[in-house]
Amino acid sequence: MKIFSNVVLFCLASLLMFNACGNNGMLDQDREICNNNIDDDGDGLIDCGDEDCVGAFNCLTASEICDNKIDDNGDGLVDCDDEDCANFQDCDPNLGWIEISNFDGSIEDFMVIEDQMFVVGEFTERENSICIWSTILTNNSFDDNTNSLGGSGIRELTFFDDQVYGVGSFFSNGSGGVVIWNGTSWDVTGPSGVNKRHSSIYTDETTLYIGSEQGIVSSKTKNSDFEQFPASLGENIVYSILEHNGTLVVAGAFVDAVAYWDGGSWQALGGGANNTIYKLIEFQGQLIAAGNFREIGGKDIFGIAAWDGTSWSSLDGSVIGIYDSIRDMLVYEDELYVAGNFDVIGDVDVKHLAKWNGSEWSSLGNDFDDLITCIGVYNDRLYAATSGFPATYLYRLNL
Numbered sequence: 001m002k003i004f005s006n007v008v009l010f011c012l013a014s015l016l017m018f019n020a021c022g023n024n025g026m027l028d029q030d031r032e033i034c035n036n037n038i039d040d041d042g043d044g045l046i047d048c049g050d051e052d053c054v055g056a057f058n059c060l061t062a063s064e065i066c067d068n069k070i071d072d073n074g075d076g077l078v079d080c081d082d083e084d085c086a087n088f089q090d091c092d093p094n095l096g097w098i099e100i101s102n103f104d105g106s107i108e109d110f111m112v113i114e115d116q117m118f119v120v121g122e123f124t125e126r127e128n129s130i131c132i133w134s135t136i137l138t139n140n141s142f143d144d145n146t147n148s149l150g151g152s153g154i155r156e157l158t159f160f161d162d163q164v165y166g167v168g169s170f171f172s173n174g175s176g177g178v179v180i181w182n183g184t185s186w187d188v189t190g191p192s193g194v195n196k197r198h199s200s201i202y203t204d205e206t207t208l209y210i211g212s213e214q215g216i217v218s219s220k221t222k223n224s225d226f227e228q229f230p231a232s233l234g235e236n237i238v239y240s241i242l243e244h245n246g247t248l249v250v251a252g253a254f255v256d257a258v259a260y261w262d263g264g265s266w267q268a269l270g271g272g273a274n275n276t277i278y279k280l281i282e283f284q285g286q287l288i289a290a291g292n293f294r295e296i297g298g299k300d301i302f303g304i305a306a307w308d309g310t311s312w313s314s315l316d317g318s319v320i321g322i323y324d325s326i327r328d329m330l331v332y333e334d335e336l337y338v339a340g341n342f343d344v345i346g347d348v349d350v351k352h353l354a355k356w357n358g359s360e361w362s363s364l365g366n367d368f369d370d371l372i373t374c375i376g377v378y379n380d381r382l383y384a385a386t387s388g389f390p391a392t393y394l395y396r397l398n399l
Contacts, residue, residue, distance in 0.1 A: 034074075048074045066091055067139045069115065069379070090140075090381075095398055097366050097384075101142065102127055103392040107385035110376025111157040113164065115139075117378040118181075120166060121385075122153030123392065133168075134186070137378065147185045154179070154186075160203040161222045167198035167210055178210060178226075194218065194226050200252075202241035211238025215254050217261075231265045242280040244287045245309065251277035251289060258289055258296075270297040270312050273305075281329045283336045284358055288315075290326035290338060303345070304338065315356055317346030328374040332382075332399070334358075339384060341371035353384060364397065 033040045034053035047053060049070045056074055064084035065072045073084065080091035105123030112118075117137045124132050131144035133154045151170035158165055164181035170188050177198035179186040200211035209219045210226070215233035218226040236254040243249070248261040249269060256272025258280075277291035287307040289296065296305045297312035303319025303326050305312045319326060319342045326340035336356040338345070345354045346361035352372045353364045370388030377383070382397045 045070075048072060051076075067379075069139075090398065092398065097395045097397050099393055100140075100396050101394045103131070103394070104390075105153065106373050106387045106392055107394065108154065109156045109374055110378070110383060110385075111159070111164070112376070112378050113159060117376065117383075118157055118164065119385075119394070120154035120157055121373075121392070122168075134166075139379070145185065149186060149188060151188075155199050156201050158201045158203050158208070160205075160208045165201060165208065167201045169197040169213075177212065191220065191226060199237050200239055200241050200250075202243075204243045209241045209248070211241050211250060211252065213237045215252075217241070217250060229261070229266075233259065233266055239276070239278045239291075240280040242282070242287070244280075244282060244307075249280060249287065251280050251291070257291065257293060270307055270310075272296070278325070278327050278340075279329050281331065281336075283331055283356075284334070288329065288336065290329055290340070292325035294324070303340075303342065315346065316360065317348075320344040325371075327372065330375055330377060332377045337364075337375055337382070339372035339375045352386075366395070366397075368395070 030041055032047065032050035032052035034047050034056040037047060039046050041052065043050065053074050054076045063073060064082040066079050066085035066088040067090060069079060071078045075082065079085060085091045103121065103123040104125040105121060107119060107121040109120050110117055115138065118134060119137060120134045126135055126142065126144055129144065130146045132146060132149055134145045136143045149170065151168060154166040154168040156167055166179045166186065167177055170177060170179060177196055178191055178194045179188050196212040196214055196216060198210045198212050202209045207219050207221055209217060211217050215236050215238060217229045217238060220226045233250065233254040236252060238250050238252040240251040249258065251258045253276045256268035257275060257277040258269045258272055259266040260269045273293035273296040275291065275293040277289045277293060279290045281288050288304065289307065290304040292303065294300065294302050299312060301312065301314045301318060303324050304315055306315055324342055326338050326342065328339045330337050338356065339353045341352055344350065348354065348361040348363060350363045351366050351368050353366050355362050355364060368386050370386040373385050373387045375382065375384050380399050382399055384395045386393050
């Protein structure tokens with residue numbers, strides 16, 4: 001019995017040493033100590049949340065938390081990959097679309113930064129509580145902005161020079177359309193050189209571009225103020241800005257709907273389109289334009305088209321519906337997702353949302369009655385915002 005007790009004590013001591021030592025049993029300051037609630041190795045992960053502690057004795061007793069992107073029980077599996085989460089609702093790939101919140105105005109954009117997703121738009125309430133223009137989603141929890149702001153809302157976001165920039169229509173302190181998130185609220189004083197309402201924003205990481213509701217594009221670097229391009233696009237909204245193959249391209253409700261900057265003026269790209277283009281995006285090396293046009297580059301193409309550097313072409317069919325309009329697009333795992341107000345795309349029956357894999361269209365299994373204003377991906381889930389009366393609804397689908 002004494003020999004058995006000594007063996008047990010030796011084993012327990014060895015397990016405890018594993019919590020604080022490297023493979024050779026010596027104290028290793030570069031490894032996480034797994035039971036002291038301290039980030040010992042400075043990687044931002046503490047105790048059982050650190051991969052150093054996979055297999056540590058005290059880390060094998062916990063259950064996995066299924067939505068925090070941490071290996072809580074130390075078995076090397078995170079969230080839905082862990083068998084502990086087999087019965088967790090959000091881990092069910094067959095769950096389908098679920099409604100997660102509602103707003104009193106439209107959602108205009110999503111943007112993911114690290115482990116959070118910004119949700120912005122023209123709303124002032126979420127689920128009947130104050131939520132002015134923005135809320136931040138962290139896993140399944142919302143942090144609503146309750147600071148009073150003048151104007152009508154935020155249209156689009158981007159991340160530039162370690163700051164979150166937003167554009168829209170603002171009336172406070174003469175910011176004229178650009179706000180900056182200071183970590184807790186929106187700074188409506190905005191940067192200098194801006195005095196108009198803005199509807200689009202884009203950065204190539206060295207330069208920040210904004211497009212106004214009056215057809216004016218402006219830009220700034222990290223060390224300069226905004227300056228307007230010397231030529232305008234007329235008195236109409238610029239909805240989207242993108243750099244494609246080294247050329248700045250813009251789209252909107254102006255004449256020709258899509259144009260590029262030749263160094264001195266704006267020129268129609270490939271002959272332009274006959275109606276509004278809401279979104280530009282790159283997909284598999286091509287420039288994709290989407291909106292509610294019925295002709296682009298002189299061709300009968302409805303709603304969405306691809307530019308290969310020489311001409312516009314269809315993506316295996318047109319958009320069909322009451323308004324034939326695509327409002328937003330994103331690329332996820334080399335597939336193109338499109339959303340808007342349409343019932344058919346490429347001969348496939350859909351409800352305002354579809355996916356293109358490069359050769360064919362498919363449905364996402366939704367049955368939304370209202371148009372979709374924007375889509376986003378966060379934590380391997382697709383988010384879609386519908387716009388209707390009396391509310392805007394936010395839905396989520398496990399991918």
